[in-house]
Amino acid sequence: MIELRGRVRERDQLDRLLKDVRAGQSRVLVLRGEAGAGKSALLDYLAGHAPTGRVVRAAGVEPETELAYSALHQLVAPLLPHLDRLPEPQRLALATAFGLAAGRPPEALLIGLAVLGLLAEAAVEQPLIVVVDDAQWLDRMSEVILTFVARRLDAESVALVFAARTPADDALLTGLPELRVEGLPDADARALLATVLPGLVDARVRDRIVAETRGNPLALLELPRDMDPAFGFGAPGLSSLAAGASSVGGAASPAGGASSSGGAASSAGGASSSAGEAASFAVEVRSFEAGVRSFGAGASSPAGRVEGGFERRIAALPADSRTLLLAAAVEPVGDVTLLWRAVERLGISPDAAGPAQAAGLVEIGARVRFRHPLARSAAWRGADAAELRAVHRALAEVTDADRDPDRRAWHRGHAAVGPDEAVAAELEGSAGRALARGGRAAAAAFLERAAELTPDRNRRAARMLAAAQARLASGAAAAVPDLLAAVEMGPLDPVQQAGVERLRARVAFVLNTGHEIVPPLLAAARRLESLDPAAARETYLSAVGAAINAGRLGSVDRAGGVGSLDRAGDAVAAPADAGVLGRAIEAAAAAPVGDEPAGLLLASLIIWHREGHAAAVPAFREALAAVPADSELDLLWLTGMLVHEVFDDEAFQDRTEQAVAFARAAGVLSRLPGALTFRSTALIYAGRFADASDLIDEAAALARATGPAPHPASAGILAAFRGRTEEALALIDELSRDATAGGVGWLLSTAGYSKAVLHNGHGDYAAALTAAQEAAAYEDLAVLQWTLGELVEAAVRAGAPRVAAEARDRLVARAAAADTPWARGVRALADALVDDTESAYQEAVTQFAASRHKVQLARARLLYGEWLRRANRRGDARDQLRPAYEAFTTMGAEAFAERAGRELTATGETVRKRSPGTAEELTPQESQIARLAAAGRTNPEIGAVLFLSPRTVEWHLRKIFTKLGITSRRELPTAVGRA
Incomplete structure (x- = not known):
């Protein structure tokens, strides 16, 4: 059983975690602290108090960070007997990832779900404790999957506990429950220090050590071992100081007799020390303190000092012992047999392990265990390049090529001095195996090293291009531009050049969707025209999409024929500059046309920009119909917007639902957050606020495992419809800041629309008018018609009839071109508000009832009911207000529900609160x-x-x-x- 000194708070929290898990709940915890703070000891405490045989452990190892699933395999291997209990898609994904079966390369999401199911099945009989040490060194795939599992655990009786260093550079673990592991309290630090300081040491020395180490347990244990004997450190010096302290303090010598000649006690009949001897001791104390300061020199933390101490102890070893220690550090599995075989290849006797073990750096038994990962790091980082290559070469020679070809290739790659096609080919083979298992980051690492070792320039360029593609697929888009620059240093055939340009365009669109990226995309598209016309159209489409996203921040010239309107209805001129959208459209229009989905979508946008919304609606519909289901995810950023332009609420709901379903089924982790964001918006308008909130939360959680989070547009719209002013305004302000910083003006219109919804819901029509006017000044796809609807309502209620009429005319012109229930409802409601006619209200209710926009139906009933109440037709008003109030209350549209409730009360009806129990x-x-x-x-x-x-x-x-x-x-x- 592990016993810890101090750590009462930490032990209590771990004990509560175990109690919860035994009660059937799952718990996740990240122990966060600097190296040497005692995280591993706490993990040992947790494992020691867990049910017998129900602990699985893994640890990240710095040399293995590029080997896919290396840490995950450590955890899952003991649980594989439960594999048959998983659904077949999950079982196959996990088996493929671990090389147990051949199949389609699995997506991370599917593997994550399989691991989640495997842990749950393993915990059926009794709780399971999963311990992951040194999480900062997990390979990328293991980190992504374990973080995903951590965020989905709930009621499986599983504890998943990570230990990771500070400062936190592992964004994936951010947001999980944390326990900060700080230095020991002063009393406990002194008690721990006393276990390694022989005899009595002056209090000033102890104070200095405790202060320098800041209570770091490893530093407290290691610092005295590393003291320089020249300063009185080490066993002889410490004994001398202990004896001196005994004499000065008047206490008996620990040995019970006279001190050595170097001590301060007098040999003349036990007399007290002389002034000269006391002065001598003071010098020794100062020397000791100087040694402590020397120990800390150049290190900013106790962990840095400890690592420096390990480096000095390693440097003091015999040469053969240093090489043996380096081999142990580079061989990450701790395989003793493999280590001895490698050492034999290096011409080193096993006896060389003795000094390293005696120095407390490593233990070599059934497995190789370093005193601490810092000792491994010190051995690895302190070696020169030639020594490191020799060790890798020896390890490669003794690694079985059939059983572990990838680790052998990895060692050979690091052992190579210059170009070596045989090694490069071996690394390329490992990359292929990694891709087959879904390990894209590992494949990229293998391919990058393979390219570096490739003597042929053409082949080197091809391998570097494949590495760039793997990096993008792994979610590391920021690393791709440098790789592409290296690719272009070699000769490229037309197909390769097309691949480079296409990849550069994709990366550019991923990294920056604002106006700054439009010129590079257009340049890439022009270069692709003669190489790959279809890829050129895709790239032009990305450029046009980026320009659309840029909106007003790209000086877009389209404002629907009308600039912004002041309160009196006078037009304010829109920007005259053609801007990036105009330039992108004209460049795309000069390119060859195509009838594939990207080509049709591009053609429809050209019509939209040149001829206006009405002319573009048929082209939009044709292009949307041409997009197959399996391409929906790739084009959802545009198709999700165009369904608004054609007022097709059926497509809006169905396409977003299918996109999420496809992303889930395929396990496409990188695409799911975006699909969830679009789907959540559709659910908002369907009146399913709770479901939309679930998807927004899920998108944010998943994004932490895949890269940048989706913009908070959906969250802002949802908060606005809920009427939660403080929350909504905070999200809208965040959206506006993100939009301005990223050059995405489209989001500014979304922010203005959301603010208009919020204020209309609360009946603050003047504020809604201001927000809607600003947003409606630009023709932003998918946002304008929604904004115009808010503008009509706000202007009518705020007493700005000219503004209302102008906005109605713009909205009606757009709706007339579409002619769907959604469009007819929008048109009728705008006419009803501006013309004050009952038949238009009735038509709006009828049309929205035939659509899937339940929020719009409830709002039409509310507006009609308000009109009826003002006409003093209370009974008829109640017939509209009652279902509106119930719908808003069910949805969670709090402000609109309150508004409907006030109107109902004004008709003489008592508004009933919802009864519990439903x-x-x-x-x-x-x-x-x-x-x-x-x-x-x-x-x-x-x-x-x-x-x-x-x-x-x-x-x-x-x-x-x-x-x-x-x-x-x-x-x-x-x-x-x-x-």
Whole structure:
């Protein structure tokens, strides 16, 4: 059993974690602290108090950060007997990732779901404790998948505990529950120090050591071992100081007799020390303090000092011992047999291990264990290039090429001095195996080294281009431009040149969707015209898309024929500069046309810019119809916008739902956050606020594992419709800052629209008018018609009839070109507000009832009910206001519900609060599970959709049954429908 000195707070938290896990809950914790702070000891404490045999462990190893799944394999290998219990897609994904089966390269999301299910199955009989040490050195794929699992654990009786260093540079772990592991309290630090300081040492010396180490346990244990004997350090010096302290303090010598000749005690009958001897001792104390300061020189932290101490101890070893220690550091698995074979190749006797073990640097038993990862780092980093290459060469020679070809290739790659095609080919083969397992980051690392060792310039360029493609696929887009610059140093054939330009364009669009990226995209597209016309059109489409995103910040010249309007309705001129959008459109229009989806989408945007919205609607529809389902994810950034331009609410709902379903099924982790963001917007307008909130939260959580988070546009729109002023304004301000910083003016219009919704909901029509006017001054795709609707309502209620009429005319012109229930409803409601006619209100309600925009239906009823109440037709008003109030309340549109409630009260009706005991008591996640179960989905199917383990789904269903007062799944459809 592990016993710790101090650490009461930390032990209490770990004990609570174990208690929760034993009770059936899952818990995640990140122990965060500097090197040597005691994180590993706390992990040992946790493992020692866990159920016997129910602990699986892994640790990141610095030399292995580029080997895909190396840490994950350590954790999963003991659990593979449970693999057969997983659904087939998950089972195959995990088996493929670990090279146990051949199959399609698995996406990280699917592997993550498989690991989640595997942990849940392993914890069925008793709780499972999963411990991951040195998380800062996890390979990329292991880190992504384990972080995903950590964010989805719920009711599986699994504890997942990481130990990671500070400062935190692992963005993936950010946001998980943390326990800061600081230095020991002063009393505990002194007690620990006393275990390694022989005899009595002057209090000033102890104070100095405790202060220098800041209570870091490893530093407290290692610092005295590294003291320079020249300063009185080491065993002889410490003994001398102890004896001196004994004499000065008048206490008995620890040895019970006279001190040595170097001590301060007098040999003349035990007399007290003379003044001269006391002065001598003071000099020794100062020397000791100088040694402490020397130890810390050049190191900014106790961990740095300890690593410096390890380096000095390694440097003091015999040459053969240093080489043996280096081999142990470079061989990351701790395989003793492999180490001895490598050492033999190096011509070193096993006896060379003795000095390294005696120095407390390493233990060599059944496995190789370093005193601390800092000792491994010191051995590895302190070696010169020739020594390191020799060790890698020896390890490569003794590594089995059949059993472990990738590690052998990795060693050979680091052992090579100059170009070597045989080694490069071997590394390329390892890259192919990594790609087959879904390890794109590892494949990129293998390919980069392979390119460096390739003697043929053409082949070198091809391998570097493949490395760049793998880096982009792994989510590391920022690393690609440097790789492409290296690619272009070699001769490229036309196909390779096209690949470079296409990749550069894709990276540019990923890294920056604002106006600054448009010129580079246009240049790339022009170069691609003669190399790959289809790729050229895709790149022109990206350039036009970036210009559309830039909006007003790219000096876009389109303002729907009308600039911004002041309160009196006078037009304010829009920018006259053609801007980046105009230049992008004209460049694209000169390129060869194509009938593939990208070509049709590009052609429709050219029409839109040149001839206006009405002329573009048929082209938009044709292009949308040409986009196949399997391309939806790639083009969702545009198709998700164009469905608004054609007022197709069916496509808006169906396409976003299909995109999410495809991303989930394929496990495309990098694309899912964007798909979830678009889907959440569709759900907002469908009145499913709770579901939209779930997806927004999921997108943000997933984005932490894949790169930059989606912009908060959906979150801002949702908060605005909910009427939560403080939350909404904070999100809208954040959106505006992001838009300005990134040069994405489209988001500024979204921010203005959201603010208009918020203020209209609260009845603050003057503020809504200001926000809507600013946003409607520019023709931003997918936003303008929504903004114009808010502008009409705000202007009518704020007493600005000219502004309302102008906005109505613009909106009606757009709706007339589309002629769908959504468009007809929008047109009728605008006419009703401006012309004050009942038939138009009735038409708006009828048309929105035929659409899937339930928010718009409720708002049309509210506006009609307000009109009826003002006409003193209270009974008719109640017939409209009552369903509007109920709909808003069910959705969670708090401000609109309050507004409808006030109107209902004014008609003489008592507004009833919702009665408890119905499905609104369910959490959003429980609501999702209930609906899926009611639709006949099994627990594994629900888990696959929501990225939960089947055990967690079962746990939630039990709670759902209790809340709904039912006892079986057969009752769910009725209960959910009733709710």
